[in-house]
Amino acid sequence: MPSYIKILPQFIANRIAAGEVVGRPEAVVKELIENSIDAGAQHIQLIIRDAGKSLIQVIDDGSGMNEDDAVLSFQRHATSKISEPDDLEHISTLGFRGEALASIAAVAQVELKTRTADDELGTLIKNHGNEIVEHTKVQCEKGTSIAVRNLFYNTPARRNFLKTNQTEFRHIYETFVRQAIANHNISFTFINEDEEIFDLKAGTLNERLFNIFGSDAAGNLIEVDHSNELLSLKGYISKPSFTKKNKQDQNLYLNNRYVISKALSFAVHSAYEDLIDKGDYPNFYLFLRLDPSKFDINVHPSKLEVKFEEERALFSFVRRGVWSTLEKNDLIVKVKIPDTVLSDQEAKNPVYNANIFKSSSFTGKSPNISSQSGGFSFKKHDTSSGENGNPFENSPVIHEMFGSNSINEDENNIKGDSLEEKLYKEQDTDSLVSKNEIWQFQKKYIMYQLESTLMIIDQHAAHERILYEQALDRLNNNANLTQQLLLPIFIELNPVDYEVVRSVEKELSALGFDIELQSKRKVKIKGIPSDVRIGDEGKILQELIDQYKDYDIKLNLEKRDNLAKSYACKHAIKAGDYLTEGEMLNLIDKLFSVKMPYVCPHGRPTIVKLSMDELDKMFFRTGL
Structure with missing residues (x-):
């Protein structure tokens, strides 16, 4: 019987393995910069063309390699970082698997130039698809230069799956920024299509953040310094007033390595508690220092995922570190509560103390709150039953709801208005017992009565559908309905956002934005769409850009559709916005004038209808 199993040739194995290490040009940038950092470089230069598809070149002034090491570096699992099994328990370098260069060379044309300080001549190696086509001595500077050309040239299917x-x-920009933040003691240069994006000098972390994100972002950061004998957490977090609608600027570093940990990121977010609105996210640049034996970074070739030995303890440590930083900066109000009311654990928990009023439950008990010694005193309420056995008789909460009369009082003995009339008078116009045919519920839903049908409208989804169709009409017809600003404003964007604006400049003009692109990534805003509320015009454009980028990654939409959905999402009225009766009626009229009124641009329903028959079924009144 013939044998069917065989060992794959090395070049095929390398090409398969490259799929895990090299998913896109950004992965090449990450691996090469990490190698430069491990080599002790003091200056790293990144050059790209065609978003890394045609060229990715990283030049450093690190230790370099001798000729033998340069040849060996293209072999799989060739590394200088580890040599013994125990070394995996104490990894202190960014790279250690010895897969990067072999994987890159398997799917690209690589040129390596390198020289050590002890060698007079350097080594030049050209490797195409894991085949060395040239190997010679050359004159070159100390350090290493690696140029990766025509990525995925021999795997066209992979190249076709790359994004715009x-x-x-x-993706390349974000990886470069993460590495530059973590290694602020190293100078970095970033050149894209012969244009210098960054020229960052070595300095402090605060200086690096200022040079990357600008004075506005850096000026709204708070320094974190929290440690014990085993752990340390340092870096910066944003003030609660300076948040974003996405998690783009949330950076967590473990022993100076950028990692992704949903648990620890949530620990940071949860420390803000009610200081930020739902859907807002703080910026943070935090560095966690931990014994390498307490975590495992060797989970995936990308080395982004990490497993912790004591994740719960780390969660508490990070959360407390962020919370205490906010408290020190007078951004959290402490409430003094005697330990006699709370359990020992609750009394010692500052987060619990700060949010004691956040939760409410209907128990028939009401804490007696009085101001004493600059704090609040909670006294146990008498819950003993009254003469008629009513446990709620002495509850001030109930009396406030129903007036000063006891709820046990006979309704027929009430003088003046009847109990029913009192209830109608005490309810506001938003109440379900309002005699109006339209009202707003919880500042989120519009309740509209149509004969025997109750129509419930999601105000955000409805307005989003209206704005989406209006935006599409403007984009298709180049309507350009603009309200000019009295004085133009100027905003400075990061390189990625500036490129986004430049790529959709005509479409933004059709929507109603009157902007002018200027040098040094500055944008002059002279007008905004006519249906956008006047306010923070710079924030309006920035939020639109952020949403556009988010949809581009998650939904891969056509440019105009993406822009229309982003515009509608960011400028629609939100849950929590109060609407007058006239505004609600106007919204309903506009909703039913669009082509597709029943779903928002993302496919969620805008309207739910409840007929009398459906309500009767809910209350089991059918057949009565």
Whole structure:
């Protein structure tokens, strides 16, 4: 019987393995920069063309390699970082698997130049698809230069799955920024299409953040310094007033390595508690220092995922570190509560104390709150039953709801208005017992009565559908309905956002934005769409850009559709916005004038109808 199993040739195995290490141009940038950092470089230069598809070149002034090491570096699992099994328990370098260069060379044309300080001549190696086509001695500077050309040239299917240049550039930019933040003691240069994006000098972390994000973002950061004998947490977090609608600027570093940990990121977010609105996210640049034996970074070739030995303890440590920083900066109000009311654990928990009023439950008990010694005193309420056995008789909460009369009082003995009339008078116009045919519920839903049908409208989804169709009409007809600003404003964007604006400049003009692109990534805003509320015009444009980028990654939409949905999402009225009766009626009229009134641009329903028959079924009144 013939044998069917065989060992794959090395070049095929390398090409398969490259799929895990090299998913897109950004992965090449990450691996090469990490190698430069491990080599002790003091200056790293990144050069890209065609969003990394045509060229990715990283030049450093690190230790370099001798000729033998340069040849060996293209072999799989060739590394200088580890040599013994125990070394995996104490990894202190960014790279250690020895897969990067072999994987890159398997799917690209690579040129390596390198020289150590002890060698007079350097080594030049050209490797195409894991085949060395040239190997010679050359004159070159100390350090290493690696140029990766025509990525995925021999795997066209992989190349076809790459995103647009704008998207791939954004991924490269984000990786470069993460490495530059973590290694602020190293100078970095970033050149894209012969244009200098960054020239960052070595300095402090605060200086690096200022040079990357600008004075506005850096000026709204708070320094974190929290440690014990085993752990340390340092870096910066944003003030609660300076948040974003996405998690783009949330950076967590473990022993100076950028990692992704949903648990620890949530620990940071949860420390803000009610200081930020739902859907807002703080920026943070935090560095966690931990014994390497307490975590495992060797989970995936990308080395982004990490497993912790004591994740719960780390969660508490990070959360407390962020919370205490906010408290020190007078951003959290402490409430003094005697330990006699709370359990020992609750009394010692500052987060619990700060949010004691957040939760409410209907128990028939009401804490007696009085101001004493600058704090609040909670006294146990007498819950003993009254003469008639009513446990709620002495509850001030109930009396406030129903007036000063006891709820046990006979309704027929009430003088003046009847109990029913009192209830109608005490309810506001938003109440379900209002005699109006339209009202707003919880500042989120519009309740509209049509004969025997109750129509419930999601005000955000409805307005989003209206704005979406209006935006599409403007984009298709180049309507350009603009309200000019009295004085133009100027905003400075990061390189990625500036490229986004440049790529959709005509479409933004059709929507109603009157903008002018200027040098040094500045944008002059002279007008905004006519249906956008006057306010923070710079924030309006920034939120639109952020939403556009988010949809581009998650939904891969056509440019105009993406822009229309982003515009509608960011400028629609939100849950929590109060609407007058006239505004609600106007919204309903506009909703039923669009082509597709029943779903928002994302497919969620805008309207739910409840007929009398459906309500009767809910109350089991059918057949009565």
